[in-house]
Amino acid sequence: MNKEKIAEIFEKISELLEIKGDNLFKIRAYLNASRVISQFPGNIEDAVLKGEMSKIPGIGKDIASKIEELVKTGRLIYYEELKKSVPEGIFELLKLRGLGPKKTKILYEKLGIKNIADLKTALEDKKLLYLDGFGEKTVSNLTESIKEYNNFKERYLYPEAQLEAGLIISYLLEAAGSLISNIEIAGSLRRKLETVGDIDIVIASKSSAIAEVFLKYDKIAHIESNGDTKISIVLENGMRVDLRIVPPEDYIYALHHFTGSKLHNEELRSREKKHGYKINEYGIYKTEYNKIIVADEKDFYNVFNMQFIPPELREGAGEIEEALKHDIPELINIKDIRGVFHVHTSYTDGKESLEEMVKTALELGFEYIGITDHSVSAPYAHGLSADELNSEIEHIDRLNKQYEGKITILKGIESDILENGDLDYGNETLSKLDFVIASVHSRFNMHKEDMTARIMKAIKNPYTTMLGHLTGRLLLERKEYEVNISAVIDTLSEYKTIVELNANPKRLDIDWRYIKEAISKSVMLSINPDAHNKKGFDVIEYGVNAARKGWTTKNDVLNTYGINEVLNKIKTIREYKLNKSV
């Protein structure tokens, strides 16, 4: 039982308790525990065995024992009992905008509505109007909510939302720039989360006229709410946008509030409340009339003797403690990236020739480029036979002479990890290469233990320099294959093997939530573009975002080093493992 599943169960418990009408703080405790578990930076099974769960803030004796039950038996009797009283479809009903636990309960108890389909029928039959608290507006809003639920995604990839947010900001600046003293993306998008539920934007303006300007944006399909300081809309493509408008003097407080995360805000506010501060989106107050003025977010945190916390770290995952100790490290920046590994060419499924990819890397200022086409067992991608790989190697040798002094081309392969954990070529071929990325591209549905063993064996192979996309996930499309990530990280550590952070915005794999664990076990990262065309290098940005979310510093990442250090490091890995295996 992994932490995602455990977190999901506690989230559902909180929803079930809401429906039951249980104590609000108890409900919050479960929801909070769910968030804390999903952020837990380590192996939850180990922590359970060591009896360390209840040491984690937000996990007490009761929830700790429930986690233990889940880890040990795979079930939770308390949850199963709770679920019996409520139909499964209640969870989807709760996802509808405008429908919370109270109304859902009424619909279920009074009209027997058990899921969205039931609700749709009841709406069409105008049955809701007979209920107390349900009027014409509620009916039309729920009808609209069902449409949105059916037609639109719940979350979007970071780059889609980033693009859309940029368009909105450009529009606002163009249409009403003089009214705007500050404008910034906030919410999960500012925190660089890999997927976002909506676009949050904060505006500082002296004039409320800016709201009118926003509402004239031509891509707005639906206005959900429209207040004095807050507007929520849905775009034609289904993306939701929240706009928050505040007077210029309140901007920093509003930006901080709206950046979140919710957990971060709650933690900061409750902690500082004990020290006599009140924090909201309009200010920091020591006493009611004594607003503390700050010029920027650095000042904001400094009020509480905290180090500035970069937005990427504001997930309520221990950042406040570290900021108090001034232990937040200098995070990696995109300018620290000096070269790239994991580049495909027209030798296999890349769209550009080898030389074009090299030229592009050179233009982008990279000092080295590690070429990795697909291996023989990847026929879908025209995987290279040993002979074909030899040709590519010779080609790289020629290009290295041609580009000497400009860029170094490293010879690599993205080798499939076969079902038995072997790599795709013999040692003779592999030893001609500078480095090898080993990735799983087949048989995703193996049992967890088998998949873990398969990957562990590949890591132990002396020629494996780094492990490619650890879980094979495609965000919002394909779930990760089952694998014991902590066991894999331990093996990477033991065999000094590097882990890829695949920068493709659909992958971002290794997940940033596991990066802290990897780094704490001295596993080095490589932020790889997995480029298949010239544009493919640009995704490095997303990889760096994810790395920052995982508290990564420059020195934790292979491709922040110069070519000589890189060559040295990858050689050392191979030698270390060759020695270890004899």
Place this chain on the structure above:
DNA sequence: GCCGTTTTCGGCCCGACTGTTTTCAGTCG
């Protein structure tokens, strides 16, 4: 249910917007 440097009870972040409730509960951020 969790938590404690005002501790083992009595608090728990704080506010905006909407609809139908004539005074605020529900939902959401």
